Amino acid sequence: MQYFIKYLTSAPILATITLVVVAAFFIELNYLFPGLQYGTYFHSLP
């Protein structure tokens, strides 16, 4: 078990996990604040 945990902390695995987490964060952001990427955040749409 401890070898498996050590394997999980290896750089490529951690990089992949981080990438997935960041991608999930931005995808969720799009549901929470729709239209955020279209410049509608600072001027809300009519």
Add this chain to the structure above:
Amino acid sequence: MMKKLLPFILAIVLWFTIAPSANADGILVKCKNSPAYQERVASYPNNYYFNEPDRAYGEYLTCGEEDGLPHLVINFQNGIDIAIAFGLFFYIAGFIGWSGRAYLQAISQQKSQEESEIFINLPMAIQALTKGLLWPLLSVKELLSGELTADKSEISVSPR
């Protein structure tokens, strides 16, 4: 003498030939008032990823009356929009760089430095990421205390 003058001449020529065409008055209109833009939008698929930017562009951006394409006029208000995006980019780039640097500096104190580069030491990494969040403050502090830059004596100079 001529070498120094040439860029100025070029700048003046460019200023008077290209700059007036970028002038907004009379050429650019709100996108929703441009027939060419309306025509282009009408052919887009009817879903969120097309409708939402269309609404935003139509309301806030200016388009060429004839080409119907969005053109951005650089004025103060747009400058703020650009500054916010650039500020975010700059902060995130600095965060990535600073936390990496902090982690490398932290593990360089350890016996197993090479191992910590391959198998990430999570407690130290989280500490480094926390430092990375404060990078604008830390960089000023290190610049003033001289930790950020190398001494002049450490910079090798080729013989001249």
